[in-house]
Amino acid sequence: MRMKQSGRPLCRRLSILLLFALFLSGCRSDGSPAHREGIRIGVALYQQNDTFISTIVSHLESLARQREDDSGLKITLNIADSRGSQATQNDQIDRFLSAGCDVICVNLVDRTAAAVIIDKARNADIPLVFFNREPVGEDIMRWSKVYYVGAEAGKSGVMQGELVAEAYRKNPAALDRNGDGVLQYVMLEGEPGHQDALLRTEYSIKAVTSANITTEKLANDTANWNRGQAASRMSQWIEQFGSRIEVVFSNNDDMALGAIDACRAAGIDPLPFVVGVDATPPACESIRSGELKGSVYNDSPGQAEAILTLSLALAQGRNPAQLLEFDDEKYVWLPYQKVTLETIDTVIPPDP
Numbered sequence: 001m002r003m004k005q006s007g008r009p010l011c012r013r014l015s016i017l018l019l020f021a022l023f024l025s026g027c028r029s030d031g032s033p034a035h036r037e038g039i040r041i042g043v044a045l046y047q048q049n050d051t052f053i054s055t056i057v058s059h060l061e062s063l064a065r066q067r068e069d070d071s072g073l074k075i076t077l078n079i080a081d082s083r084g085s086q087a088t089q090n091d092q093i094d095r096f097l098s099a100g101c102d103v104i105c106v107n108l109v110d111r112t113a114a115a116v117i118i119d120k121a122r123n124a125d126i127p128l129v130f131f132n133r134e135p136v137g138e139d140i141m142r143w144s145k146v147y148y149v150g151a152e153a154g155k156s157g158v159m160q161g162e163l164v165a166e167a168y169r170k171n172p173a174a175l176d177r178n179g180d181g182v183l184q185y186v187m188l189e190g191e192p193g194h195q196d197a198l199l200r201t202e203y204s205i206k207a208v209t210s211a212n213i214t215t216e217k218l219a220n221d222t223a224n225w226n227r228g229q230a231a232s233r234m235s236q237w238i239e240q241f242g243s244r245i246e247v248v249f250s251n252n253d254d255m256a257l258g259a260i261d262a263c264r265a266a267g268i269d270p271l272p273f274v275v276g277v278d279a280t281p282p283a284c285e286s287i288r289s290g291e292l293k294g295s296v297y298n299d300s301p302g303q304a305e306a307i308l309t310l311s312l313a314l315a316q317g318r319n320p321a322q323l324l325e326f327d328d329e330k331y332v333w334l335p336y337q338k339v340t341l342e343t344i345d346t347v348i349p350p351d352p
Contacts, residue, residue: 163293
């Protein structure tokens with residue numbers, strides 16, 4: 001996430017800017033009194049039991065409490081779990097609009113469904129912040145008060161492929177266990193048609209082949225970002241291919257951990273070279289234990305920080321470009337980082 005100023009730690013810099021905005025302003029831009037009863041933010045989630053999404057929510061709640069303590073401004077987060085249903089999420093958005101939320105943050109179930117939500121919010125003049133699941137570009141441009149916070153999925157795929165290529169260059173025999181000069185792999189994909197799944201799948205393999213490493217796909221299938229589904233898919237592949245599986249690419253960490261679960265259950269030792277995306281807390285534990293070989297850090301604290309900063313600015317009718325730097329005036333992109341056993345304590349320091 002790029003900020004307008006540099007030279008101070010992110011959280012401190014944002015807190016200073018926000019406190020300045022909060023305390024020096026007694027009115028909205030339209031001259032009405034600022035929120036005497038606080039700011040209400042509706043948060044609609046595609047599925048709260050998704051490990052990465054639940055991590056963002058945890059950071060968001062913690063940051064909101066911190067901002068309340070720092071500023072004295074009451075911040076209410078109304079969090080709704082859509083449980084994978086776009087119809088349910090649309091109903092939740094309707095309730096947020098009826099309740100007069102100041103801002104609505106949406107983690108879409110279906111990225112193609114954004115237009116309906118945007119039109120409803122525009123009619124009510126309530127700003128929207130989409131996050132983690134990027135709407136179609138044309139929809140983002142439908143209204144000036146629509147924004148997106150997230151990370152560029154294709155880059156995570158590239159980094160995941162680089163993790164495999166770097167490990168192969170360092171010790172080819174550790175990955176190419178049958179010594180045929182080819183990496184035999186399986187691919188666990190997120191839900192069908194999801195942009196992040198498509199891009200991570202494509203770019204991870206491109207990054208490996210671009211490093212002049214020959215690959216052979218044994219199988220691929222969707223597991224809908226879910227650990228249990230991934231374990232089931234992997235169990236089937238183990239029965240079919242056995243020790244021929246040398247590398248497991250997974251579009252996220254939950255599915256990567258599911259693949260490891262299946263390998264354990266089948267008594268496979270050593271494990272295939274398994275890589276994921278997100279660097280969630282459970283994945284970091286697995287990396288430190290040596291089972292998950294690598295992941296790509298998806299900055300959940302940074303996303304939560306940007307979501308809250310953007311929401312508070314919009315709720316007060318302020319120009320968020322004074323606090324955050326945007327691409328195309330709409331997008332706040334957070335960077336990815338590669339995570340391995342060697343780098344994890346630098347990228348994600350362990351809790352004290």
